[in-house]
Amino acid sequence: MSDQQQEFHWRRIVLKVGSALIAPDNNGCSSRYLLGIAEFIIKCRMRGVQVVLVSSGSVAAGAHAFDNSKERSIAVKKAMAAKGQMDMMASWDRLFDFPIAQLLLTQGDLQIHERYHSIRETAFELLNNDVLPVVNENDAVTSDEQKVGDNDNLSAMIAAAVDADCLIICSDVNGLYTDNPNTNPHAELVKRVEKIDQRIFDMAGGPDSAVGTGGMRTKLEAAEKATSNGILTYIVNGLNTASFNQLFEGKNPGTEFVPFKQPLDDRIHWITHTSKAKGEVIVKNDVEDKSDGSQLNFDHTDIVNVVGEFATGDTILVRTEKGKKLAKAASQHSSCMLNLIVRDDIDESAIENDDNENTIIEENSLAILENK
Structure with a gap:
């Protein structure tokens, strides 16, 4: 040959x-x-x-x-x-x-x-x-x-x-x-x-x-x-x-x-390139500054708005108020639950999770989006 x-x-x-x-x-x-x-x-x-x-x-x-x-x-x-x-x-x-x-x-x-x-x-x-x-x-x-x-x-x-x-x-x-x-x-x-x-x-x-x-x-x-x-x-x-x-x-x-x-x-x-985001979570602009490049550090107090309808486990897009796309990930909560949280219509203790510091997205399903 x-x-x-x-x-x-x-x-x-x-x-x-x-x-x-x-x-x-x-x-x-x-x-x-x-x-x-x-x-x-x-x-x-x-x-x-x-x-x-x-x-x-x-x-x-x-x-x-x-x-x-x-x-x-x-x-x-x-x-x-x-x-x-x-x-x-x-x-x-x-x-x-x-x-x-x-x-x-x-x-x-x-x-x-x-x-x-x-x-x-x-x-x-x-x-x-x-x-x-x-x-x-x-x-x-x-x-x-x-x-x-x-x-x-x-x-x-x-x-x-x-x-x-x-x-x-x-x-x-x-x-x-x-x-x-x-x-x-x-x-x-x-x-x-x-x-x-x-x-x-x-x-x-x-x-x-x-x-x-x-x-x-x-x-x-x-x-x-x-x-x-x-x-x-x-x-x-x-x-x-x-x-x-x-x-x-x-x-x-x-x-x-x-x-x-x-x-x-x-x-x-799969999260980054195949799974389409069912909705968006809009967070404060300073969330990007608190992230280390491999993790996205934010909680429910950083959420400004929730866009679209999605269920627990669905892929969501996380972006800042300015529109910069930070990450795609599997959501730990439905859009309905997150909307209640943003409006302070639910007790914070209802979303506490001792086993996972980040209660909004699944850490093992987090895809950081660079330069988006």
Whole structure:
């Protein structure tokens, strides 16, 4: 085996394919770009690399079956997703001589930690039995509240859930550019990103594709999620088969995002990047000054306001009066109880807890948010 081949050493990868590759003309599924992607998946499996496929495109794949002369309501788009999901799975199934399985998820499935672990178990059973999991958001039934919103971020959540080594996001652009290459001929491809900060996000601009729901920003959000979990991430041009050949040669065909050397703890990563905050606790501005960078030191006397409705154990966002986001954590109390506390409508002894000095949030489920 050559040195270049030895660089392709991943044990498990998540491959995200966008709508522009599934249904490039919004006229049903097309194998135009899927053949090269399928060949890459087959080669990975032949080399002993497990693959999880996150496939967008159900709405775009089903659009041709509906009257496009009328404005498309949310209900129509959900119906398109229901029709297109069948077509999309059939298209993938035709390209492989091994079994595939469908996993349709919503944010609600990822939000509850027990269900999150159930997804992990199902995915691992499929992989261990050489079945290719094909994951998509369940657009046909999900509500706005339950949506992840885009499959870029979903792919990063799945990559974390299945303990992937690498996340490959296939797009219709070569990667991250210093500016929009469609409008700026001097824009340069960024080959390697050591740290995703505001400067990197500023390069993203708006959506790059007329077909998908995501743009470069959602891909950067996905890369941020994945790299913080120690997962090497690429954004590559899925329109070009050469991208996959270069990956096999140990070369970088697009933009490479370097993973954290010290990944976040699994539960803290889930709190930070997967679990959506059900509500907010607004605290005094000086709470930030009292925190030590790893803990958030405040009690009920520091709470200024409680926003939203949440139950005990739900994920909440803690932010200051000025709006700075300090942390996400599991709440020790419901929003109803905390509102009573803030209004002094309950005896302080009712919230005392001798076993836990911090009675507002769970210390073992605290994710400090830096520079937010």
